Amino acid sequence: MIELSGLTKRYGDKVAVNNLSFTVRPGIVTGFLGPNGAGKSTTMRMILGLDHPTAGDVRIDGRHYEQLKDPLTAIGALLEAKAWHGGRSARNHLLCLAQSNGIADSRVREVLETVGLTAVARKKTKGFSMGMGQRLGIAAALLGDPRILMFDEPVNGLDPEGIHWIRNLMKSLAGQGRTVFVSSHLMSEMALTAEHLVVIGQGRLLADTSMADFIARNSRSYVRVRTPQRERMRDVLHTAGITAVEAGGGALEVDGGKPERIGELAAQHQIVLHELSSQQASLEEAFMGLTAESVEYHAQAGPAPGPAPGQAPGPAPGQAWGDGWRKG
């Protein structure tokens, strides 16, 4: 379990991480989502005690990182950037880590086998491709057989087969009851692996929710209507109390509408339809909407622009995104 309370990091005037509080629980994959520069890596470095928080606190199973005896046996981490000496072989890199934490030398061979680097174990790591580098980082994370695993952007640089492998690895680690905390800037990636979701934007907590809940709340469903008699269709819908907005390509979109009802109305008024379909906005769009709002929320000095046509209405003014999630 990883517990953050009021975690804050400032670099001069810039706030990289702003009062983050959440808990990462065992037994599930928790996704840590945010656009590039949202503060994900800074947060992870603070969890590992590499960066000192300006304020607040992180605890690993109730203890501060530097209080952990042999920390690699408690928490293993894959860090974002290459974090090893390129002139050292993969085997020696893992060996010096194992020795520092009293881990048996035989584990080195095991984890190299697990990540599929046995054949290049004695090669200098500077010749490694990005994907091989990711695998070496994952091997280092697994070395101490820790109860908690943390991966910063693990699919970066991996080929499709590697991506598939890491997804299954994370799921199986969580299935063994371990805590798995994984960051990404790709919603689609998280949707495939994470059961729980923590979203940050500009260092601020935007959402701390289950994936199912996030999907239910954020995937906007709408009905798409194409007709040569567009104005008449709009009037009919308007009379029936349904708001339709213009979308690209001459189509109309009705938020949350039922295609059955719209089809019946069109038939009643003898309107020709070229298309009548149920649509669902992707999670990626929902995520972008969420984080874009956080940017607007910060930048608001004067009157805020109204929601763009076709966009889900924003939260009540003065209320931060995330407040609603935590209450819900």
Add this chain to the structure above:
Amino acid sequence: MATTQVLRSEWTKIRSVASTVWTLSLAVVVTVALGMLIAALSNSDFDSLSARDRLSFDPTYISFAGMSLGQLAMIVFGVLVVSNEYSTGMIRTSLAAVPRRGTFLFSKIAVATGLSLLVGLATSFLTFFLGQAMLGEHRAQIGDPGVLRAVFGGGLYMMLIAMFSMGVAAMLRSPMLSLGILMPFFFLVSNILGNVSATQKVGRYLPDQAGSRILQVVTPIDDDKPYGPWGGLGIMALWVIAAIAGGYVTLRKRDA
């Protein structure tokens, strides 16, 4: 976390990179080769020396002449051992594995210091014996008064130079910056400060000037240094302690 674990780990680190081998071999080769060359030249030059110069002729010290250049390789060794962690990004992995930063830094310095002492002593003995062989009839014997002290001192001197460089690298982090300051300092600035009369009184307290006093067996006639061989090495040791303390404070306070 047991310190012995971290010491083992640091030993694995230091023996598994190529820079350790080439910096240390360079220190041996350069010191010994230059020492032999200068000893041979001094030998053939002896007859043309004045009586006064013959009195202060120090065959032991002459055989250590190569150390002024060989110490630069020791500096590179000391700098790379520490700053490699930063330039490669390894420091994040290292500190995640050993979060107690004092344990991490002092274990690393201890291992590298032990190695530099071994190599330093080997260099010192080698350059002494080979240098004396070039000096012919003017040679010193290892049993002569003060000679063994100077030869052991040569090993300690090289160790302290490496330690000082580790401390400076821990403060500055960047290998280029550390080398860019240390190399010209020890090769040029210290020599200039030590030889210009206006700055001589300050210059002789610099780490290499003070430390190299231990290499001398025959005290020059006009020598007015206020410290003896061990006093000089003590002054150098104080510089080392200050540099390492500075490096420790930097590592404690700053983000990795």
